[in-house]
Amino acid sequence: MEFKDIIMNRRSIRSYEDTPISDEDLKEILEAGTYAPSAVDLQPWYFVAVKSPEEMKKVYEVMGQVSDDCAPALRERFASFPQVAEESIKFIRMLGGAPVVILAFLNKPGLTKTDAPMVESVSAALENILLAATAKGIGSCWLTAPLQDSSNDSGKCWLTPAEEGSNSKALREAFAPDKGELVAIVTLGYPKMTPKAPKRKEGRYVII
Numbered sequence: 001m002e003f004k005d006i007i008m009n010r011r012s013i014r015s016y017e018d019t020p021i022s023d024e025d026l027k028e029i030l031e032a033g034t035y036a037p038s039a040v041d042l043q044p045w046y047f048v049a050v051k052s053p054e055e056m057k058k059v060y061e062v063m064g065q066v067s068d069d070c071a072p073a074l075r076e077r078f079a080s081f082p083q084v085a086e087e088s089i090k091f092i093r094m095l096g097g098a099p100v101v102i103l104a105f106l107n108k109p110g111l112t113k114t115d116a117p118m119v120e121s122v123s124a125a126l127e128n129i130l131l132a133a134t135a136k137g138i139g140s141c142w143l144t145a146p147l148q149d150s151s152n153d154s155g156k157c158w159l160t161p162a163e164e165g166s167n168s169k170a171l172r173e174a175f176a177p178d179k180g181e182l183v184a185i186v187t188l189g190y191p192k193m194t195p196k197a198p199k200r201k202e203g204r205y206v207i208i
């Protein structure tokens with residue numbers, strides 16, 4: 001696939017086929033993540049790719065809580081499009097049946113999300129992962145919904161960087177107890193349905 005097509009064809013996929021992803025593809029996708037740039041070359045990421053049904057059950061357990069916690073903010077955000085809100089709530093719960101979920105953590109407990117370049121570096125790696133997956137015809141969706149928890153009454157579907165919510169803590173304790181905070185999760189799988197690209201907003205860049 002041409003580079004431009006990879007960029008344009010990447011979509012957030014929220015419904016997946018059961019078809020497994022080969023370990024070879026998964027390794028290449030994760031490896032692409034590790035080739036992202038990072039602040040002072042710290043490479044501050046640690047990825048856990050979950051694919052076994054037993055391990056996936058642990059992810060679903062937390063995501064059920066995440067879905068309940070995110071529901072009010074999503075219903076408010078999409079008040080004019082209730083179907084979008086309900087689909088998002090459902091997606092968060094079962095992750096669209098994705099056969100693989102990548103959990104992205106900071107690689108050390110000492111690194112915190114208030115060290116802005118750390119989150120930026122992990123985010124660069126995540127975008128590489130999304131694009132590498134797209135190039136293989138594999139769909140993905142980046143989620144920060146697990147950063148939400150019921151103790152957050154800000155009305156937003158995320159927490160401010162310094163806080164580790166109870167849901168992201170549960171994922172860290174289950175999958176990477178010796179690592180730093182969860183930054184995001186990414187679903188991977190062959191798309192059941194590919195939505196149209198949301199319209200891009202005008203005036204978001206200038207050339208001077």
Ligand SMILES: Cc1cc2nc3c(=O)[nH]c(=O)nc-3n(C[C@H](O)[C@H](O)[C@H](O)COP(=O)(O)O)c2cc1C
Pocket residue numbers: 010011012013014088091141142143144145146197198
């Ligand atoms: C940092 C970040 C967090 C996101 N969190 C979520 C999420 O929790 N749930 C979800 O369904 N989509 C999430 N998304 C996907 C966005 O909703 C999506 O990128 C946006 O609607 C544009 O659609 P597109 O990715 O198909 O271009 C997230 C994307 C980013 C970059």
